[in-house]
Amino acid sequence: MRSRSGPISGSYVKALTDLFYPQRCVGCGGRASDLLCAGCHGVLPVIEPPVCRRCGLPTAFDxxxxxxxxxxxxxxxxxxxxLRYEGVGEEIVRALKYRAYLTVAPRLAAPLMVGSVRDEAGFDTVVPVPLHRSRLAKRGFNQAAVLAQEVAASLGAKCAEALRAVRATRDQVELTASERRDNVRDAFRVEGPVRGRVLLVDDVLTTGATLSECAGALKEAGAGEVHCLSLCRAC
Ligand SMILES: [Zn+2]
Ligand SMILES: [Zn+2]
Known part of the structure; x- marks a missing residue:
C-alpha cells in the first residue's frame, strides 16, 4: 500500500475543487462558486448613465x-x-442562446435587466421578440421568451407571446443597417389585442431595426407605449 503522505494527486485536487466550485464561470470558463467568477463580475461591461433617453446609447451628456x-x-x-454587447456581456448571451444555459436568465440576466427599467412606471404586458418557427425548431427555445418570462416575474407583470414571426429572416448580424430594415419589414404579426404599456424584450439590440418593427406591429394592434429592454446593446 502506498503511503498516505505521498503527493496529492491532481485528480484529488480537482475533485475537491469541483466540490467547492461546482460550476464553470459563464464569462471565462474557469471554476467558480457562482455563475460569474469575481474577476468576470468585476469587468461586466455595465452601461452607466448618461444614456440617450430614446435608444439607450451611452452619451457624454443627458x-x-x-x-x-x-x-x-x-x-x-x-x-x-x-450591458454592452462585448466581453463578459457577449459571453452571457452566448451561454444562454447557443449553449442553452437557461439558469443564466433568472440568476444573472433578468436581475440586471430589471435594474435598467426600475424607474419606469408599471408595464401591463411583457412581450418577447419572437423566433420564426424554422429557427425555433433548430434551437429548441426562444432565448428572448426565456428572458421575458423572468423579467415579467420580477416586475409582477404578465408575459404574453403576442408576436409571431410570419416569415423567416436572415441573421441580422451579417447585414448592413439598411439591409436590416428591409430584412425585418412586415416580418411580425400580433395575435390578440394588446393594450397599455408594453415592455418588449430581446437578448441583444444591434441597430434597433427588429425592435422597431415589432414595436410598430404592437402599436398597430393597440399598444399605447412600447418600451424595449434587452440584456445587451451594441455601442
Ligand atoms: Zn470568469
Ligand atoms: Zn439615441
Whole structure:
C-alpha cells in the first residue's frame, strides 16, 4: 500500500475543487462558486448613465435624442440595456442562446435587466421578440421568451407571446443597417389585442431595426407605449 503522505494527486485536487466550485464561470470558463467568477463580475461591461433617453446609447451628456437615433423612424418609445454587447456581456448571451444555459436568465440576466427599467412606471404586458418557427425548431427555445418570462416575474407583470414571426429572416448580424430594415419589414404579426404599456424584450439590440418593427406591429394592434429592454446593446 502506498503511503498516505505521498503527493496529492491532481485528480484529488480537482475533485475537491469541483466540490467547492461546482460550476464553470459563464464569462471565462474557469471554476467558480457562482455563475460569474469575481474577476468576470468585476469587468461586466455595465452601461452607466448618461444614456440617450430614446435608444439607450451611452452619451457624454443627458439627451432626449442622440446623434445615432436623430432622424431615425423608430417605433418604440425607449430602449434600455444593462450591458454592452462585448466581453463578459457577449459571453452571457452566448451561454444562454447557443449553449442553452437557461439558469443564466433568472440568476444573472433578468436581475440586471430589471435594474435598467426600475424607474419606469408599471408595464401591463411583457412581450418577447419572437423566433420564426424554422429557427425555433433548430434551437429548441426562444432565448428572448426565456428572458421575458423572468423579467415579467420580477416586475409582477404578465408575459404574453403576442408576436409571431410570419416569415423567416436572415441573421441580422451579417447585414448592413439598411439591409436590416428591409430584412425585418412586415416580418411580425400580433395575435390578440394588446393594450397599455408594453415592455418588449430581446437578448441583444444591434441597430434597433427588429425592435422597431415589432414595436410598430404592437402599436398597430393597440399598444399605447412600447418600451424595449434587452440584456445587451451594441455601442
Ligand atoms: Zn470568469
Ligand atoms: Zn439615441
Amino acid at each position: 439627451t432626449p435624442v442622440c446623434e445615432d437615433c436623430k432622424g431615425r423612424d423608430l417605433s418604440f418609445d425607449s430602449a434600455r440595456a444593462p
